[in-house]
Amino acid sequence: MQNLISKFFKDEEGQVIVILAVAFTVLLGFVGLAVDTGVLYLEHNRLVRAADAAALAGAQELPANPARAEEMAKEYVGRNGINPEQLSIDISGDEKTITVSVDKNVNLVFAKVFGYDSREVSTAVSARVAPVKSLRGAVPFSIKEQVFNYGDPYVLKEGASGPGSDGARWCGWFGALDFTGGGGGAREYEDMIVQGYSGEISIGDIIDIEPGNMAGPTADGVMERIESCNHNPSCTWNNHAPDCPRVIYVPIVEEYSGTGGNRRVQVVGFAAFFLEGVDNHHGNNGDVLGRFIFETVSAETDDSIDGYGLQSVKLLE
Numbered sequence: 001m002q003n004l005i006s007k008f009f010k011d012e013e014g015q016v017i018v019i020l021a022v023a024f025t026v027l028l029g030f031v032g033l034a035v036d037t038g039v040l041y042l043e044h045n046r047l048v049r050a051a052d053a054a055a056l057a058g059a060q061e062l063p064a065n066p067a068r069a070e071e072m073a074k075e076y077v078g079r080n081g082i083n084p085e086q087l088s089i090d091i092s093g094d095e096k097t098i099t100v101s102v103d104k105n106v107n108l109v110f111a112k113v114f115g116y117d118s119r120e121v122s123t124a125v126s127a128r129v130a131p132v133k134s135l136r137g138a139v140p141f142s143i144k145e146q147v148f149n150y151g152d153p154y155v156l157k158e159g160a161s162g163p164g165s166d167g168a169r170w171c172g173w174f175g176a177l178d179f180t181g182g183g184g185g186a187r188e189y190e191d192m193i194v195q196g197y198s199g200e201i202s203i204g205d206i207i208d209i210e211p212g213n214m215a216g217p218t219a220d221g222v223m224e225r226i227e228s229c230n231h232n233p234s235c236t237w238n239n240h241a242p243d244c245p246r247v248i249y250v251p252i253v254e255e256y257s258g259t260g261g262n263r264r265v266q267v268v269g270f271a272a273f274f275l276e277g278v279d280n281h282h283g284n285n286g287d288v289l290g291r292f293i294f295e296t297v298s299a300e301t302d303d304s305i306d307g308y309g310l311q312s313v314k315l316l317e
């Protein structure tokens with residue numbers, strides 16, 4: 001009996017050890033699985049961030065320059081520490097959507113015990129450009145609807161003897177806009193040149209014209225805006241910082257109603273220009289010159305319109 005009892009306890013000890021060993025292995029397995037899952041999760045997040053950045057950066061070059069879009073996407077995944085060989089880039093037929101796919105084999109730590117050395121994590125992100133529909137920060141100049149050529153200079157507001165006095169623009173109007181209506185005055189107008197209009201303007205909006213020439217406030221506002229570019233080297237129309245104050249957003253307008261000082265115009269689109277200065281400025285003369293450029297801003301878009309080169313990028317879900 002004594003023997004039996006001691007045998008029983010010895011067995012029990014043995015069983016406990018076996019149970020503990022099994023439990024420990026299972027526990028280790030779970031911990032290992034959790035670690036590997038965590039590694040895969042972090043790696044996947046890293047890929048998504050890199051692909052987002054690459055798609056957004058690439059899309060900024062679309063649709064004008066698909067080759068450059070691809071280069072930019074590669075550069076951005078590289079900056080996020082991802083080998084370009086793990087990357088594939090696709091640009092849609094209309095050259096407005098870029099899809100960045102990244103696949104990466106991640107080495108597993110604990111799952112190796114069970115024969116799983118690595119697992120592939122992957123992500124695909126698409127970004128699409130579309131023309132701007134509504135915008136904040138427009139300057140109170142305007143231009144007629146036309147085909148714009150990249151890098152060409154355009155008159156955005158003219159003086160007393162500007163090119164429009166022979167009928168190129170609308171007779172009796174110098175091209176300035178009064179966004180807030182009711183004749184805001186010279187100070188408000190000049191501020192809007194320097195800062196841009198804080199309100200939102202949308203395609204279809206009807207806007208009062210600024211009936212006066214405003215030659216002085218125009219020249220002062222344009223000079224102040226140009227001088228506020230502190231970028232080094234100085235910005236030029238084809239090589240400027242993304243946030244350069246010399247990049248301005250101008251409403252494209254068509255005649256809507258009224259004549260002379262009571263004229264109203266309708267916004268049909270927006271274009272970006274690089275502000276060059278005031279040409280022939282003396283007395284009441286002086287034409288505001290800007291070079292037409294393609295720009296990407298953060299704004300509301302409309303995929304159903306053609307637009308005038310001012311666009312916004314959206315990530316597609």
Ligand SMILES: [Zn+2]
Binds near residue numbers: 229230234235243244
């Ligand atoms: Zn600048």
